[in-house]
Amino acid sequence: MVRPALLVVALVACLAGETHASANVAVSVNATVVPVCKFFTAAPVVNIRNVGSSGRNIDPSSAVTATGNAAITYRCTNQTMPTFIVPAAVTLTCGGCPGTPTMPATITSTNNGAGRGLGTGGGRNRTLTVTGQITPAVFQNARAGAYTGTMTVTVTP
Amino acid sequence: MNAPTRSLYCLGLRCLAAAVALAASAGVHAQNCTFRTAGSPISFPSLDPSAPSTVTASMNVGVRCLPASLSPTWGFSGANGSAPLRMKHATQNAYIPYTITATFVSGSGANETWRITGTLLGANYVNARVGAYSDILTATVTP
Numbered sequence: 001m002v003r004p005a006l007l008v009v010a011l012v013a014c015l016a017g018e019t020h021a022s023a024n025v026a027v028s029v030n031a032t033v034v035p036v037c038k039f040f041t042a043a044p045v046v047n048i049r050n051v052g053s054s055g056r057n058i059d060p061s062s063a064v065t066a067t068g069n070a071a072i073t074y075r076c077t078n079q080t081m082p083t084f085i086v087p088a089a090v091t092l093t094c095g096g097c098p099g100t101p102t103m104p105a106t107i108t109s110t111n112n113g114a115g116r117g118l119g120t121g122g123g124r125n126r127t128l129t130v131t132g133q134i135t136p137a138v139f140q141n142a143r144a145g146a147y148t149g150t151m152t153v154t155v156t157p
Numbered sequence: 158m159n160a161p162t163r164s165l166y167c168l169g170l171r172c173l174a175a176a177v178a179l180a181a182s183a184g185v186h187a188q189n190c191t192f193r194t195a196g197s198p199i200s201f202p203s204l205d206p207s208a209p210s211t212v213t214a215s216m217n218v219g220v221r222c223l224p225a226s227l228s229p230t231w232g233f234s235g236a237n238g239s240a241p242l243r244m245k246h247a248t249q250n251a252y253i254p255y256t257i258t259a260t261f262v263s264g265s266g267a268n269e270t271w272r273i274t275g276t277l278l279g280a281n282y283v284n285a286r287v288g289a290y291s292d293i294l295t296a297t298v299t300p
Contacts, residue, residue, distance in 0.1 A: 021191035021192070021193070021221065022191055022192050023190065023191055023192070023297055023298055023299065024192070024295055024296065024297050025192045025195060025196045025218060025295070025296050026196065026293055026294070026295050026296075027196035027197070027198065027199055027216065027273065027293070027294045027295075027296060028198045028199070028291060028292070028293055028294070029198070029199045029200075029201075029214075029235075029242075029244055029255065029275055029291060029292040029293075029294050030198060030199070030200045030201065030244070030289070030290070030291045031200075031201035031204055031244055031253060031255075031277065031282075031289075031290045031291075032201075032203055032204065032288070032289045032290070033204045033206060033253075033282055033285045033286065033287050033288060033290065034203050034204065034205055034206075034287070035287045036205055036206065036207045037207075038207045075207070077206050077207075077285075077286075077287040078206075078284055078285060078286040078287060079286050079287050079288075080287045118284070119206065119283060119284025119285070120206040120207045120209070120283055120284065121206075121209075121280075121283040121284045124284060
């Protein structure tokens with residue numbers, strides 16, 4: 001009576017072992033594409049003027065507001081909405097003038113793409129236009145010379 | 158009292174013989190190579206499309222091949238296509254292709270360890286839609 005019982009146990013153990021053996025195994029494969037935006041214009045320059053269509057000359061006798069802009073290209077992960085941080089004003093300094101006088105310029109920006117990113121590969125550029133303005137009230141009594149300033153524009157994520 | 162016992166014992170022997178015969182018969186068609194362990198997920202690192210580069214992820218799996226002289230032949234298929242294998246976006250009809258390879262790590266015969274490695278090319282996610290992607294990969298070993 002003992003041997004049949006042992007036999008049954010042995011068969012059950014054998015069958016149980018087989019349930020773990022298979023020629024197939026299922027594996028989940030996962031990845032996440034993160035949202036990111038980057039500028040692709042290395043050193044954009046805003047030349048502010050009220051004379052002609054190029055250069056950076058301001059005629060202080062003019063009543064026309066001096067304006068200039070720079071097109072800054074950027075790319076974002078496909079379907080990612082960019083957020084820009086652009087300063088509202090920047091101070092321009094005449095480094096070569098006696099007393100290093102300054103002039104404030106107001107800064108605005110327009111996201112020409114006005115939408116989500118298209119990807120970060122070639123040909124997927126969007127454009128942020130940054131505009132600087134100096135009003136006649138600011139430049140009409142300014143000392144002659146070249147005025148420069150620096151601002152930082154940031155895009156996230 | 159002895160007769161029934163002997164009879165039952167003989168019945169047990171017949172069962173054993175049948176079991177052996179069944180096992181021998183099944184052996185003709187049995188897999189020589191099988192998985193010893195279940196697979197674990199293959200999770201790629203976060204994909205930054207602004208710095209696209211080739212990325213890999215892998216996991217190890219146990220394989221039993223008998224006789225030990227056998228080397229398994231691997232096959233792979235995916236829930237979102239097999240040529241190429243693709244991960245699907247969680248909510249959109251967007252895909253990222255990937256490739257899979259199996260390489261021997263250690264062991265032999267009944268106790269082999271293999272590494273399954275997934276590879277993603279930067280060019281395949283530089284313009285990919287933001288979000289999570291996944292696939293169910295089925296790995297097969299033969300014979």
